[in-house]
Amino acid sequence: MRSIWKGSIAFGLVNVPVKVYTATEDHDIRFHQVHAKDGGRIKYDRVCTVCGQSVQYADIDKAYESPEGDKVVLTDEDFSKLPVAEKHEIPVLQFVPSEQIDPILFDKSYYLEPDSTTPKAYVLLATTLEQVDRVALVHFTLRQKTRLAALRVRDGVLLLQTLLWPDEVRAVDFESLDGAPEPRKQEISMAETLVESMSDEFDPSLYKDEYQIELKRMLDEAIESGSNKVIRHEEAAPAEMDAEVVDLVAALQRSLEATGRRSGSKSESDAPAAEKKPAKKAAKKAAPKAAKKTTKQSTRKGA
Numbered sequence: 001m002r003s004i005w006k007g008s009i010a011f012g013l014v015n016v017p018v019k020v021y022t023a024t025e026d027h028d029i030r031f032h033q034v035h036a037k038d039g040g041r042i043k044y045d046r047v048c049t050v051c052g053q054s055v056q057y058a059d060i061d062k063a064y065e066s067p068e069g070d071k072v073v074l075t076d077e078d079f080s081k082l083p084v085a086e087k088h089e090i091p092v093l094q095f096v097p098s099e100q101i102d103p104i105l106f107d108k109s110y111y112l113e114p115d116s117t118t119p120k121a122y123v124l125l126a127t128t129l130e131q132v133d134r135v136a137l138v139h140f141t142l143r144q145k146t147r148l149a150a151l152r153v154r155d156g157v158l159l160l161q162t163l164l165w166p167d168e169v170r171a172v173d174f175e176s177l178d179g180a181p182e183p184r185k186q187e188i189s190m191a192e193t194l195v196e197s198m199s200d201e202f203d204p205s206l207y208k209d210e211y212q213i214e215l216k217r218m219l220d221e222a223i224e225s226g227s228n229k230v231i232r233h234e235e236a237a238p239a240e241m242d243a244e245v246v247d248l249v250a251a252l253q254r255s256l257e258a259t260g261r262r263s264g265s266k267s268e269s270d271a272p273a274a275e276k277k278p279a280k281k282a283a284k285k286a287a288p289k290a291a292k293k294t295t296k297q298s299t300r301k302g303a
Contacts, residue, residue, distance in 0.1 A: 007088040011125055017116045023109035029215055039231040079144055095134040101150055105163045112158040129153045
């Protein structure tokens with residue numbers, strides 16, 4: 001695992017340096033969107049609705065739009081001014097009984113590893129939390145966002161679980177429950193008996209994601225059988241230099257064709273060197289003879 005954050009827990013006057021790791025992972029099989037006709041990947045472009053041009057991620061800022069339609073654009077410099085002074089510190093706010101935290105508030109979980117030459121302070125905090133059977137409420141700032149979090153111990157390791165803010169949990173009021181009749185004592189007794197017959201200790205290893213298992217099996221069988229649903233992996237395209245060479249050869253070929261010198265026909269320039277040399281020698285021999293003949297004719301005319 002790779003740590004995603006470094007900081008320290010402020011436990012009174014005790015400082016506990018830690019490294020933070022994501023505690024959970026998603027094992028769902030991911031799919032890409034492809035063109036049904038040829039299997040090509042579908043790409044998405046960030047296009048500005050005003051100028052119609054593609055925008056690089058580095059040139060994108062964040063904007064808030066009010067209910068009236070007013071827009072406020074904020075930059076990274078604006079966000080840096082917000083109160084996140086504790087962003088490299090996890091201050092303990094108070095200790096509370098774990099059963100008082102409604103499970104609906106739990107969001108994401110992170111493992112904390114000691115980040116010092118000696119883990120003495122880390123072990124002290126973990127041991128204390130186990131013995132008092134309480135969790136520590138802390139502030140945790142990650143990616144410019146401050147969260148409320150619960151700090152507890154799991155298998156001897158400090159575990160940080162971010163919590164939703166109270167106003168992030170929706171209130172619920174279903175009209176369909178209004179006036180619902182109360183269950184009779186006999187019905188409750190039978191339901192309790194059924195629950196008791198199905199009760200056991202919780203063992204998470206007994207439960208498996210059958211959907212993902214069957215999906216993986218389906219994909220493996222399709223690849224092994226050579227199904228028409230499979231698009232075989234092709235070799236990587238030639239290196240950029242090779243592509244340039246191919247383009248250059250094609251350009252030269254088109255240039256030859258444009259001048260009438262096709263690769264399939266033999267022109268004078270295409271003739272072998274052995275054939276060209278005799279022709280040159282013959283031309284040289286013929287030149288003196290022609291010169292002598294011209295001189296003799298001139299002499300006779302003069303006589």
